[in-house]
Each structure stands twice: as structure tokens, then as C-alpha cells.
Amino acid sequence: MLFNSLSYAIFLPLVFVVYWFALGKSRKLQNVFLLGVSYYFYACWDWRFLFLLIFSTLLDYYTGLRMADAQDPRRRKFWFWLSIGINIGFLGVFKYYNFFAESFADMLRMFGANVSVHTLNIILPVGISFYTFHGLSYVIDIYKQRIQPEKNFIDYGLFVSFFPLLVAGPIERATHLLPQLKRERQFNYEQASDGMKQILWGLFKKMVIADGCAEFTNLIFQNSADYNGSTLLLGSVFFTFQIYGDFSGYSDIAIGSARLLGIDLLRNFSYPYFSRDVAEFWRRWHISLSSWFRDYLYIPLGGSRVSMAKKIRNTFIIFIVSGFWHGANWTFIVWGALNALYILPSIVFQTNRNNLEIVAQGKYLPSLRELLAIGVTFTLTVLAWIFFRAESLGHAFSIVSEIFSSSLFSLPKFAAMGSGVRLSVLIVVFVLIEWMGREQTFAIENFGKRFNPIFRFALYYTILVLICLYGGSQQEFIYFQF
Helix, strand or coil, X not given: CCCCXXXXXXXXXXXXXXXXXXXXXXXXXXXXXXXXXXXXXXXXXXXXXXXXXXXXXXXXXXXXXXXXXXXXXXXXXXXHHHHHHHHHHHHHHHHHHHXXXXXXXXXXXXXXXXXXXXXXXXXXXXXXXXXXXXXXXHHHHHHCCCCCCCCCHXXXXXXXXXXXHHCCCCXXXXXXXXXXXXXCCCCCHXXXXXHHHXXXXXXXXXXXXXXXXXXXXXXXXXXXXXXXXXXXXXXXXXXXXXXXXXXXXXXXXXXHHHHHCCCXXXXXXXXXXXXXXXXXXXXHCXXXXXXXXHHHHHCCCCCCCCCHHHHHHHHHHHHHHHHHHHCCCHHHHHHHHHHHHHHHHHHHCCCCCCCCCCCCCCXXXXXXXXXHXXXXXXXXXXXXXXXXXXXXXXXXXXXXXXXXXXXXXXXXXXXXXXHHHHHHHHHXXXXXXXXXXXXXXXXXXXXXXXXXXXXXXXXXXXXXXXXXXXXXXXXXXXXXXX
């Protein structure tokens, strides 16, 4: 069930009505209901993988209790590594087995050994990387004695499987979400209203910006040999807005849906394309994943309280692992390593904490220096996204080499140029709205509140009309494959 589908447009209001009007006086019944509809939501993708989700939930729930009960540290460690091993094992088999098998065979062929590889013809369970990371953080926090295990299985199961975040995040923490699930929730009109606005803005990002860009991105990348450098650069810019509109749009719909139910999820994006350096970009892009790697990988490795050589090592480790988390392809690993190289100067010169606040806070326009910094950071990001989108390393390098050739200075040419110009205008309008709302949690949160309600609702209806006019065909979200 896609967020941008008619079925979800029916599903969410039905859940809302039953949740508040039939079960509003009982938190326990609300949680049982939410767990049931969350399992139904997931089963709509492929009911067979629902059993994998339930098994993973039971595993982490049970091992959490056993770790808390264990008096012997060795028993605690046994249950801890049992959960970690099984979770990583499932993720490795479904997501990475074929990659490692084929890479190993390629390495042997380099030494003259002619080997055949047996690969697995299996479907990647949707959302496995996200709900696995929910469970891992929970188990690690119990092992480190940061939290106590949850004894109510319904509450814990809902923490892992809550339908807005189940498929593509945000990656929640037990310390943030579980306390909300365990307390009584009262309907709040302002919270629900903000949730509706955030869903609307998320749908605009996905159906107008991301899906509109996808048409030209696919055309240009799939026929990259036929295009000059300027067209390939334009296709890369389209993909830059496609992946932002797609993933941040999903996050907005997820967070907005949860707010309708009185639950606040972690923020996942904070206007990353207005960043003034790469370190700031990674504080603003996929925040829940970046902070997960910071807390559960970077800091345990020593973080920044080590020698410069180890800081550099730790930085490369988390970025390469982050790239590998996204997919079993060398393109993602190179994408991660490239971002590590980008951020390295700020680590070495200790400038990675220079830009903590949003750019031009309290001002209408940035300074010339800020504008140049945003432009450089955006350009570096566009070049990195080429590796993320390309089918192979050879494909990526061929695109980059053509972009840096003399053909970059010729005019872009591709089919349906008129539609491309129209989309470019929509992207400019989108960026302007994001800029004006950059100090809010989402762009239209407080947009137009100073105006007459007629003008404010005219904005919402305009966005809705644009979604209907330019929404295009129903497309899956990019991060479903991760």
C-alpha cells in the first residue's frame, strides 16, 4: 500500500475514525488496533514477509527480557550476540548474499580461476533495513543498560511495526517512541491540522516534484551515451531533486500520518540543500539514519575523541557502511566514500560544527558568501548522487567524464524539452517555498498564517490542484528498495 495511492487515502481516514472515535478512551485498545492495522499495512506488500517481521520482533523482545534477567555477564552477552547475529544474518542473506558471492567470484577470476556462482533468486523484504535497525538499537540500548526492556509485547511490537514508519523510516529509538505509546493520548486539533498540512506537502514533493523529475532522470540516465555533458548534468540535477522530493516526501507523509494519531516521530529532513558545507548537509539529510550511525557506530569507535588518524578512519567507516546500507552495489560504496572525502577537510580543520543553525536565520536572503557556500555544497552533492543513481561504476564514470568534457558548454537536448521547462519552473517555485519556510519543521507549517484564511486555504487548494494536474502515474518510493 503506497502513501500516494487511493487505497491509503481510504485506509488512513478509516484508521483515524476508529482510533479516535471508537477506541479513544482506551490506550491499550488503541495500541492493539494500531498493531493490527500495521501488520495489515505490511501484509499488503507481501503477506509472506509478515512472518519475518513478526519473528524479528519476537526475537528482540525475548532477548531483551533475557538480557535484563541475566545475572551472569556472559549470559547477557550470549543473548545480545544471538539477537545481533540473527538480525544481521537475515539482512545479509536477503540483501547482501548475491553481492558478496558475485564479488568473490570476480576476485577469483582476476587470478585466473574460472568459477561459477550460485545466487539466490529471492525478493528483498520491503523495509527490512529499517525495522532491523529499530530492533538493533533497542537491543544495544538494553545491553548498554541505557533502558529497561519493554514487558508489554503489544507496545514493543507497535514500536517496531507502526505503519507510518515501517517501510522507510524514520528510524525510531525506543527512548523516543515507546514512552508515547505507553501514555494516554488525547486528540489535539492543532497537531492533527499540522499533520494534514505535512501530508499535503509530502504528497506535493513526491507526486509533483519527485515523480516529475523521475521521468526525465530515467530518460537521461538510461540513454546516457546519447547525451552531451550539459544534458547529463541537467539529468543529475533532476535526480537530486527527485531523491529529495521522494524520500523527504515519504517522511513528511509518515510524520504527518503519525501526528493525526497523536504520535510524534523523529524529524528526518531539515532543508539539506540549503547547507553551507557537507558536514551540515549530513546533519540535515536522513537525520534518523545519520544519528543512528553516529550513536551506534561512530561513537563506539571512539568518535572524535581520538587521534586525527582514527578520526579519519572512523569517518570513512561510517560513510562506507552507510553507502553499503543503501544497497548491495559498488556504486553505493563509492558514493559513501566520496562523501567521506568531501567531509574530510572539515574534520581535519575542525570546521564541521561551524554551521549548526539554518542559513540566514531571521533574514530574507543569504549573504553572498553563504550563497556561494550553498552553491558549492549543492554541486558536490549533485556529483555524488550520480554514483547513487548509476547502474554501475562504469556507467557513473562515463557520465562524470562527459560532464567534465567540452560538451558541458553546449545546450541541453532531450525529448519533451517543453515539459522539462515546465518542471523546472515548478522546481524553482518549490525551492522558493522551502526557502521561505526553512525555519519551520516543514515548509508550509506556518506559511500564510499572517494572511486572511481565504488566502491560506487558497494555497492549500493550489497545492492540491497541482498534485492532481501533475501527479502523473503512481510510482513507488525510491527508498523502498533499501
